[in-house]
Amino acid sequence: MKPQRLSKYNFKNKVLRVVSRIPWGETLTYAQVVYLAGRPKAYRAVGNILSRNFDPKVPCHRVIRSDGKIGGYNRGAGFKKRLLQSEGVIFRPVGSENGVVNR
DNA sequence: ATGCTGACGCTGG
DNA sequence: CCCAGCGCCAGCA
Numbered sequence A: 001m002k003p004q005r006l007s008k009y010n011f012k013n014k015v016l017r018v019v020s021r022i023p024w025g026e027t028l029t030y031a032q033v034v035y036l037a038g039r040p041k042a043y044r045a046v047g048n049i050l051s052r053n054f055d056p057k058v059p060c061h062r063v064i065r066s067d068g069k070i071g072g073y074n075r076g077a078g079f080k081k082r083l084l085q086s087e088g089v090i091f092r093p094v095g096s097e098n099g100v101v102n103r
Numbered sequence B: 001a002t003g004c005t006g007a008c009g010c011t012g013g
Numbered sequence C: 001c002c003c004a005g006c007g008c009c010a011g012c013a
Helices: A011-020 A030-036 A043-052 A077-086
Strands: none
Touching: A011 A030, A011 A043, A030 A043
């Protein structure tokens, strides 16, 4: 077992792990995830990582924007919203598209 | 090694 | 509420 260097090498891994621990029906913002992963200012990178993640073990649809908007999804934002709604996440109809998570 | 990319966040208009 | 601009960072070609 090699000592795990959390500085950068594990960042992606850590992010995926954090996301995979989000309970059913719960949501976290990108900022929260990145904070838990230890890089409070790397929210940009998280988007990159999640966009490339296709592992079903990682419920990346539970990660939303800090302003409450849904954000993007590699399978389509609409699909992401449906998934969240089916998990009981309440959306407040705002604007035309995105909608805001009620919390 | 270098430069561009993007599922973001925040402020200002 | 919507749009534009700037900052920030790890991944990837």
